Amino acid sequence: MCYFEQTRWSCGYWKWGNFRQQCNKEYRTGETCGLKLVYDTSYMHGQCKICDQITKKDRRMRKMSEDIQRWQREGNRRATIEKTQQDMTEIQIQINDLCHSHQEKQRSIC
Missing domain, CATH: 4.10.860 (DNA Excision Repair, Uvrb; Chain A)
Known part of the structure; x- marks a missing residue:
């Protein structure tokens, strides 16, 4: 359950962004646990x-x-x-x- 940025367009399409924060389940530095949670969503105007x-x-x-x-x-x-x-x-x-x-x-x- 590590946290990632997310980009979302007005059409509903979205994609994962950069890694932002490590969760408590993963203790190794620089590693992620494999589960993704949204840290912050950037809304983009226009088309994907x-x-x-x-x-x-x-x-x-x-x-x-x-x-x-x-x-x-x-x-x-x-x-x-x-x-x-x-x-x-x-x-x-x-x-x-x-x-x-x-x-x-x-x-x-x-």
């Missing part, structure tokens, strides 16, 4: 790094979608459209993975 990554990937998806619509109007770009659609599928999988890890961290106990 995962939310930033999701936002960037969403913008990229919108751009690719707009490009595909333009290429379909122009015609004669079938290979480019197929490649972009494959890229969009890969990016969507990445977005889903990021969202899942973000939700898991929000649900987990500090």
Whole structure:
């Protein structure tokens, strides 16, 4: 039950910070007992790094979608459209993975 700093963003995502204080159960200097308690929480405004990554990937998806619509109007770009659609599928999988890890961290106990 050693004490650590914690950072929490407005979206609910959090992470452990630096070690702050040793508990009574651990007698060795510089060692921790393995259990973490919150010493102090720093609240950060804005998005966490995962939310930033999701936002960037969403913008990229919108751009690719707009490009595909333009290429379909122009015609004669079938290979480019197929490649972009494959890229969009890969990016969507990445977005889903990021969202899942973000939700898991929000649900987990500090």
